Amino acid sequence: xxxxxxxxxxxxxxxxxxxxxxxxxxxxxxxxxxxxxxxxxxxxxxxxxxxxxxxxxxxxxxxxxxxxxxxxxxxxxxxxxxxxxxxxxxxxxxxxxxxxxxxxxxxxxxxxxxxxxxxxxxxxxxxxxxxxxxxxxxxxxxxxxxxxxxxxxxxxxxxxxxxxxxxxxxxxxxxxxxxxxxxxxxxxxxxxxxxxxxxxxxxxxxxxxxxxxxxxxxxxxxxxxxxxxxxxxxxxxxxxxxxxxxxxxxxxxxxxxxxxxxxxxxxxxxxxxxxxxxxxxxxxxxxxxxxxxxxxxxx
Numbered sequence: 001x002x003x004x005x006x007x008x009x010x011x012x013x014x015x016x017x018x019x020x021x022x023x024x025x026x027x028x029x030x031x032x033x034x035x036x037x038x039x040x041x042x043x044x045x046x047x048x049x050x051x052x053x054x055x056x057x058x059x060x061x062x063x064x065x066x067x068x069x070x071x072x073x074x075x076x077x078x079x080x081x082x083x084x085x086x087x088x089x090x091x092x093x094x095x096x097x098x099x100x101x102x103x104x105x106x107x108x109x110x111x112x113x114x115x116x117x118x119x120x121x122x123x124x125x126x127x128x129x130x131x132x133x134x135x136x137x138x139x140x141x142x143x144x145x146x147x148x149x150x151x152x153x154x155x156x157x158x159x160x161x162x163x164x165x166x167x168x169x170x171x172x173x174x175x176x177x178x179x180x181x182x183x184x185x186x187x188x189x190x191x192x193x194x195x196x197x198x199x200x201x202x203x204x205x206x207x208x209x210x211x212x213x214x215x216x217x218x219x220x221x222x223x224x225x226x227x228x229x230x231x232x233x234x235x236x237x238x239x240x241x242x243x244x245x246x247x248x249x250x251x252x253x254x255x256x257x258x259x260x261x262x263x264x265x266x267x268x269x270x271x272x273x274x275x276x277x278x279x280x281x282x283x284x285x286x287x288x289x290x291x292x293x294x295x296x297x298x299x
Contacts, residue, residue, distance in 0.1 A: 024234070024293035025224070026276075028215030030286050034206040035181060039196040040174035041065045047192045048177065050203040056179035062203075063177030065196060070175065074168045081161045088154045091147045098143060102136045105129055177202060184208040186288075211282045212250065213292045216273035219256070224296050225249060225276060233280050236291040243285060247278040247294065 037050075043066035050062045109129035115121035187204040190196060213233050217225055226249065233247040256272040278294050280286070 026215040032206045065175040067175045212277040230297045234293040245280045247280045251277040
C-alpha cells in the first residue's frame with residue numbers, strides 16, 4: 001500500500017513538473033527578412049565579396065559584372081553627342097548678312113525718299129526699294145524658319161542621344177552589385193569568373209539583428225494578443241537551456257489556418273490557429289530555425 005502511495009505521489013510530481021515546463025502561450029521558430037540578390041546585368045562576374053557569414057552594410061559594393069561593352073557604347077554615344085552639337089547652326093551669325101542687306105536697302109529707300117521730296121528722283125525708284133526690302137524680309141523669315149527647324153531637329157537628336165547615354169549609365173550602375181540591407185550573407189550562389197545574366201541569383205542576405213518568432217495561437221488566445229503588445233520570448237537552445245528576450249507583436253494573420261504539425265499550441269485540440277510574429281532584437285545567440293516560446297503580457 002505504501003508502494004502504491006509513493007508511486008502516486010511521484011507521478012503527481014512528474015506531471016506537475018511537465019506542466020511547469022510548458023508555462024508558455026505558444027511556440028514557433030525564429031525567422032528573419034531574407035532577400036535574394038540577383039544580377040541586374042549580363043556578363044562575366046569579375047568579383048563577388050559575399051562569403052557566407054559576412055556582415056554587409058546597406059549600399060556596400062560587393063561585386064562587379066563586366067562593364068567593357070557598356071563603357072565603349074557610352075563613349076560612342078558621347079562622340080555622337082559632340083557631333084550633333086557641332087551641327088547646330090548659329091542663327092544669329094547666319095542671318096547677319098541678310099539683315100545687313102535689309103539695313104542697306106532701308107538706308108537707300110530713305111535717301112531716295114529725300115531725293116523725291118527735292119524733286120531729284122522719281123517715284124518708281126522708291127517703289128523698287130520697297131519691293132527689294134519686302135523680298136529681303138521674306139528671305140529673312142524663310143531663313144530663320146529653316147534654321148529654327150534645323151535646330152529643333154538637332155535638339156531632338158541631342159535629347160535622344162542624351163537619353164541613350166542615361167540608359168547606358170544606368171546599365172553601368174547596375175553592373176555594380178550592392179547590398180540592399182544591413183545584414184549577414186546566408187547563402188552564396190555563384191563564384192567570380194562565372195557568366196551571369198539578368199535575374200540570376202547571386203547571394204541571399206538576411207537581417208540577423210532583427211528577428212521575429214513566428215508562432216501560432218488559437219482563437220481563444222487572440223483576446224490576449226494585439227499589435228504592438230509586449231511579450232517575453234524564450235530561445236530554446238536544447239538540453240533545457242533557454243534565454244529570455246523582450247518581444248513586440250508586429251503582425252497577426254487575418255485568416256485562420258489549419259494547425260501546422262510542427263507547431264504546439266496551448267490547446268492541442270484546436271483545428272485552426274492564427275499566425276503571429278513577435279519581433280526580437282538578436283544579440284547574436286539566436287540562429288534561424290531555432291525553436292522558441294512566447295508568453296504574452298496581459299495589459
